[in-house]
Amino acid sequence: MSSSDWNPQLSDKAYHLLTEDANKIEKLIEVQMQNLTTRQCPLYEEVLDTQMYGFSREVDFAVRIGLVEEAAGKMIVSKLERNLAQLYEALESKARSI
């Protein structure tokens, strides 16, 4: 990124928008976690995977355009991926216990 491209306001806004979108996915994960003991929607995993893919493309775009540091982008995505992996683990262990 050339120095003329550097724009702190836009960079802040990029982080803000990505955090907002990450929070929406976190919310979806939490809702499904809370529903573990009740009924399980079979489409939930697909919706979450699609959301995660869309989010990672947003982050990638923000990194490529130079508004978000590559390391920070990776961290945001892997934090969500870890939470998602925990959900899938919980779903699997629930499936085994039925």
Added chain:
Amino acid sequence: MSSSDWNPQLSDKAYHLLTEDANKIEKLIEVQMQNLTTRQCPLYEEVLDTQMYGFSREVDFAVRIGLVEEAAGKMIVSKLERNLAQLYEALESKARSI
């Protein structure tokens, strides 16, 4: 978008990156169009749909951050959607002729 956010270099870069990504999808559509008369890969539609979704999320992000005009963003996405619709029409008409 406040005037302090406006950054023509970054806006140009956003359009450039999006055009690059749109071209990749165009290429995928073209390849599949050329393969209409030969064999048809059943996963192609799914790959294209996923790519389109990821692309529309990128465009949406660029619009939300104020680097791409909303109307321009919509135009880029609908142009690709039209090409994709043509491909699906061709695939269907091929399926009917078999």
